[in-house]
Amino acid sequence: MNQEQLRNMILLAHKNRFATKKFDPTQSITENDWNIILESAKLSPSSFGYEPWKFLIIDNKEIREDLKPIAWGAVNSLEGANKFVIALSRKNVVFNSAHVKHIVEDVLGLSYSENSPQSQFFKKFQEHDFKLTDEKSVFEWAVKQTYIPLANMMTTAAFLGVDSCPIEGFNIDKVESYLEGKGLINLEEFGVAYMAGFGHRATEIPPKKRQALEDIVEVIK
Ligand SMILES: Cc1cc2nc3c(=O)[nH]c(=O)nc-3n(C[C@H](O)[C@H](O)[C@H](O)COP(=O)(O)O)c2cc1C
Known part of the structure; x- marks a missing residue:
């Protein structure tokens, strides 16, 4: 493939990605394609590499039914999308949290101490540079990052001919308590960021308006 073909392919994938309002429930995503979509979430960048997220994949029919009355924007996906994702964001990702220690030691393979230059640099970034000084702002910062895997999953899906729908149409308190x-x-550890459906469209791709x-x-300049 030459550069021009590559450019066209990328543009086409973006044009073919649309918020799918009706999915065909009879069509499944192949396991190989779904694994690549999840890999694109996994490989997404995060601040300091702390990956403040987790993805629940709701295959369970009863749970999907239960979510419908509290997730109005998700009804079409809950009914027809082959895969339904609820993205969670971590709370309290701060320099001396168990999660940061875990990532530094177990994922990055480095030694961890609250007083290390890296930990203190992260503390300064959060508290001084980015003004992440309370629980709410630290959580919202994690939520912002959790949208990066969403974009990557949707674009990857589009490349593979899989349709998707991002979803914020739900009552966050009701979904979290459910x-x-x-x-x-x-809820001490995580909050809900967004939902997303993945599957195959039962409608035509609408023209893009931007x-x-x-x-x-x-x-x-
Ligand atoms: C953060 C976010 C939340 C959204 N929430 C919903 C939703 O709850 N239900 C829905 O059907 N579409 C939802 N959408 C889809 C948008 O309506 C759609 O992306 C937008 O109108 C542009 O159209 P397109 O994606 O088809 O190009 C959401 C999109 C984003 C990015």
């Missing part, structure tokens, strides 16, 4: 009741989330590039890009 998941807590089912033992699927520890602002002109000149209206969203400003080159500063």
Whole structure:
């Protein structure tokens, strides 16, 4: 494939990705394709490499039914999407948290100490540079990052001919307490960021309507 073909392929994947309002429930995503979509989530960048996320894949029919009344924007995905994701973001990802220690030691393979230059640098970044000084702002910072795997999963899916729908149409308190009741989330540790459906469309791809590039890009010379 030459560079021009590659460019066209990338553009086509983005044009073919659309918020799928109706999925065909009879079609499944192959295991190989789904694994690549999940890999693209796993390989996503995160601040300091701390990966403040977790993805629940809801295959369970009863749970999907239960979610419908509290997730109005997800009904189509809950009914027809082959895969249904609830993305969770971590709470309390701070320099002296168990999660940061775990990532530094077990994932990055480095030694950890609260007083190390790396830990203190991260503390300064959060508290001084980015003003992440309370639990809410630290959680929202994790949620922002959790949207990066969403974009990567949707684009990867589009390359593979798999359709998707990002979802914020739900009552966050009701969804969190439902998941807590089912033992699927520890609200001390995680909160819900968004949901997403993946599968195959039962409708045509609508034409893209977007602002002109000149209206969203400003080159500063
Ligand atoms: C953060 C976010 C939340 C969204 N929530 C929903 C939703 O709850 N239900 C839904 O059907 N579409 C949802 N959408 C899809 C948007 O409506 C859609 O992406 C937008 O209108 C642009 O259309 P396109 O994605 O088909 O190009 C959401 C999109 C984003 C990025």
